[in-house]
Amino acid sequence: MLYSLIKLVGHRDLGFILGLVVVFNLAIGSLVMNIYTDLYPPFFPFDLNYFFDPVRIEHSWLYALIITFTLYGINLSACLIESAVELIQSKSQRLHRTAALLIHLALLLTMGAHLVDGFYGQTQHGVISQEGVLIPGIGLVRTEYIENIQHPDGSLKDTKVGLKIERANGEKINQTIAYNEPAIFDNGEWEIIIQSGENKVRGFIIKSDNSGQEISLTTEIAKQVGSGSVTLQGMINTQMGPFAQLTWQAEDGTTETKIIALTTTAGRHSSLTLGQEVFQFKELTYRPMAAVMVRYNPAILLIALALFISTIGLIMLKPVWWRREH
Amino acid sequence: MTTELETLISSTRVAAIVIIGFAILFSMFGHRRSTTYSLLSFLLLITIFFATRAYLKEFFPFTDKIESFATLSVLIVVCAMIYREKIANKEFTTLLVLAFSSLAATLIFEDKLHYPTAYLRTIWYPLHVPLSFAAYALWFLAGIDALYSTRKLKSIDPALADRPLITELNRNGFILFSFAMLFGGIWGYLAWGAYFMWDSKLLWSVILWLYYGNLLHIDALPRFRHWKVPLYTIGMALILITFIGTGFFTRSIHKF
Structure with missing residues (x-):
């Protein structure tokens, strides 16, 4: 009784028709995705939740696809059971039957893996x-x-x-x-x-002419220099090269805006007087x-298993054909 | 030096187009040996073409439209030569016309040599692309065989619906395409963290795989056996959509 039901559900004719319906459904989906460019950005991840949040009429092809793929999967599962029973009972074409069985099993696992990744995967x-x-x-x-x-x-x-x-x-x-x-x-x-x-350029280093002291400046972080402090306000690219703007705050509280060329070849433009000391631009600092x-992807082991099984199945198929053809 | 090599590339391409044109003429008039020599010369020229591009690009030369169309033309010629004894001369000639068209189509595009992008620099890419194209070539031949058998089917023998050669071509194409999909999936996982994304090229590749996988069963389904020839003929349109349609008329990131 159960085996009769499996044979009915896993009927090859039904599988063939369902296969063509899935193909047609995917083709419609491709067309819809190409029309509604705002809804479907190019090369977006396989996130099935996207199609349900919110549910939209434009996604109908995907809802239909889930139904047809589910029916296809049920048919494939029943067909697999039937084929496995046939393989055990039959003594002919065992290699060929095993190869076909493995490829179909891999397809079923792949479909399951896509469902798991589609609903539970994250990007x-x-x-x-x-x-x-x-x-x-x-x-x-x-x-x-x-x-x-x-x-x-x-x-x-x-x-x-x-x-x-x-x-x-x-x-x-x-x-x-x-x-x-x-x-x-x-x-x-x-x-x-x-x-x-x-x-990315993070800041730069200046070096004192007299003491050789080096100070690394980073945007909006004040650095003590002698009795005052210097703060890098920002950096800008100009036609003459990159420049930085700094604020110098002396001991008595007065502030002064300073500009320095961020290159070693700009002569006096690449030097800076802070208090009594003269500093030269040394080099830029970077932040990787x-x-x-x-x-x-919680389904990765499932897909790896499908990959392994399908590879074995595909390799097993070829010698069978070679033997038949020669 | 580079300019000289670029000249070599363009001249070998033009020469290959001309020679395959001669091969078509020889084949049409039944000059079998001349056709063979022409095709061998074509393969030699195209090898120089690809080797020079590979040298200049420092990578496998399957990374732009010109190389894609040229690869397809080579694989169609190779496929035609392998199955020459099993197919009629008109089918063989039709395949050569397809190969010619594919190579001639490269003249439409401006040939500016670019280094491959970082994403393409992996062994999975050159494993994935030629296998897909080889499958296209085999499935094209299956389609052509189906197309030419339609007249026979109407007038002569219903048993011809079996067309075992079509199934054999499909099975070989299916194996190659399955491996191409597996390699492409591994590449996708490593490069984008996903073996499938909502991209029209990927979607149509799945369509092709399912379609031809489904057709493999048709010989065992008596009720649908009379659909075999029409479905294999329609298959050629699906290949064209996957190969050309998705590259030119959709927003696919896969331009080829």
Whole structure:
């Protein structure tokens, strides 16, 4: 009785029709996504919650797709059970049947994995700096350095970002990420993926002519110089090069605005008198900042299993055909 | 030096187009040996074309429209040569016309050599692209075989609906495309944290995979066997949408 029901639900004719319906549904979805460009930004993540928050008439194709895929999945499951029984009972074409069974099983697992990832996966975007960012699920992440590697024509070849990670369990990890080389945690469930990385100008260093004392200036942080204090207000790029504006506050409370060229080749424009001392611009200081995407995919083991099973199935298929053809 | 190599690239491309044109003429008039020599010369020229581009780009040369169309034309020629004994001469010639069109289409685009972007610099990319295109070539041949069999089906033998060659081509194409999808999925996971995103190229790749996977079952379904030829013929349109349509008429990040 149960086996008859399985045979009915897993009927191949039904599977074939459902397969074509899914294909048609996906094609309609592609068309709708291309028409409603505001609703569907290009290359957006596989987030199924997006389609339900709020529910919209334009998303009808996706609701229909979930139904057709579910029916397809039920048919596929029943068909798999029936095929497994046939495989046990039959002695002919065992390799071919096993290969087909594995590929269908992989498809079913893939569909399940997409459902789990689609509803329970997460995507966050953020910037990681030297000060560090607390990423839920991963821990405190800091950038140590950023190295941009360029092609001979100046275009970007790769970016390497050194990360220092402190996990919630106290584990400390040093890892370098680059394009196509994310940091992977917890068996692949969590990933930190680079989107871009840059050494942003943080401030600059000035050096005293007399004493050789060096002072590192950072925006809006006052630094004591002799009896007064200096604060970097901001930096600006001009046609003549980069300049910085500073505020000097003397001991008697008077304030003075000062300008310095942020280059060593601007003569007296790259020098600065603070109190009695003359300082020269020495060098810029940088802060490595990496724009990253953090992904959480709870279905990664499921998809890895599907990948393994499908690879075995596909490899097993070929010798069967080779034998038939020769 | 670079200018000389760029000249070499453009001249080998034009020469390859001309030679494949001759191959079509030889094939149409039944000069089998001349066709073979023409196609071997084409493959030699196109190898120089790709090798020079790879040298200048310092990477596998499948990263722009010109290289994509040229790769497709090469794979169609290779596919045609492999299956030459199993298909009619008119089918073989049609494939050569397709290969010619694909290569000639490269003349539409301005050929400015660029280094590949950082995202493309991974082994998964060159594994993913040629396998997809090889599958397209095999499925195209299946479609052409189906297209030419429609007249026979009307007039002669209903048993021809089985067309075992079509199924064989589809199975080989399906294996290659499945691996292409697996490699593409791994690349997607490493580069974007996702093996699938809502991108029209990805969506249509899934459509193709499901469509041709579904068609693999048709020989075992007596009720639908008469759909085989029309569905394989329609398949060619789906390939064109996936390969060209999504690249030119949608907002896909995959331009090729």
